[in-house]
Amino acid sequence: MSEVFFKRGSYQEFLRCPQHIVDGCRKAGFAKRCKRNDFVGFKLHFGEKGNKSYINPSLLAPLIKFFHAQGTNPFLFETNTLYRGQRMNSIDHIRLAKSHGFGKLNVPIIIGDGLRGKDEIEAHVELKHFSTCFIASALKDIDFLLVLSHFTGHMLTGFGAAIKNLGMGCASRRGKLAQHCVVSPQIKEDKCVLCGECAKVCPTAAVLRKDKCFCIVEEKCIGCAQCISVCPQAAVKIIWSEEYDELGEKMVEHAYAVAKHRKCAYINFCIYITKECDCMNKENNEYVPDYGIFFSEDPVCID
Ligand code: SF4
Ligand code: SF4
Secondary structure, X not given: OOOEEEEEOOHHHXXXXXXXXXXXXXXXXXXXXXXXXXXEEEXXXXXXXXXXXXXXXHHOHHHHHHHHHOOOEEEEEEOOOXXXXXXXXXXXXXXXXXXXXXXXXXXOEEEXXXXXXXXXXXXXXXOOOOOEEEEEHHHHHOOEEEEEEEOEEEOOOEEEOHHHHHHOOOEOHHHHHHHHEOOOOEEOOOOOOOOOHHHHHOOOOOEEXXXXXXXXXXXXXXXXXXXXXXXXXXXXXXXXXXOHHHHHHHHHHHHHHHHOOXXXXXXXXXXXXXXXXXOOOOOOOEOOOOOEEEEEOOHHHHO
């Protein structure tokens, strides 16, 4: 069994004394696994626009100072979303992160799958659903990934924490679509204005003009999700998988792809626990009382 460290406390208590989080990292021995000049990515979720339950940046300031003091280069790391919103490209995403207070931490904010969520690497896994997984390209140069997860409920996966932050949160847009979708996206005729942008970006020429509409040829589609991001009308529909077990398994395979070849450590913030995840563009209320913060080098044990 792997060790899991725990510091009991409420959201307000940690806000008053965020140094407890540094103490937890020390006890768990995270810093010993880094060396001078290492690039240390703090994997976070900045919260969707209108959401307030994401990890409060004030909790992270002493942690960043601590990693700086070890001679490492900490930075904030995230990937773009599959669906439309304020986090679908790096420009809007960084702007949103700054508006949620992450700019005041004075470390770079790096969106690891590039400007439009297309920068990816292929990780070989040879598992049940995938032989390879598509994950954010910046991961190949990260020396140490500190996965900071806000524990919440989740409508598809039951709850979200370390494994979800790794598997879904570090996948490129294509990787996210491969987890969520069992078939190719579809074009909603009633919303489509025939601009042709989706056909222009499709790398496999899977989007075809047919009489008075565009459609996607399933056999040609590789599920890269670029058509979803460029459509100005939100007319390209994701066919969300209702096979929850399958989604969970696919997410775990992506988490394995990320964790397999790099040093990782995990902190789960079980404070301000909400019923739905931080992707919700609304103010989520606390659903159960605060519990505390967990630290571990094992994503399964910590979850
Ligand atoms: S980008 Fe959207 S609106 Fe334009 S043709 Fe494609 S589906 Fe229709
Ligand atoms: S998901 Fe990618 S491959 Fe499939 S139709 Fe859209 S752009 Fe083309």
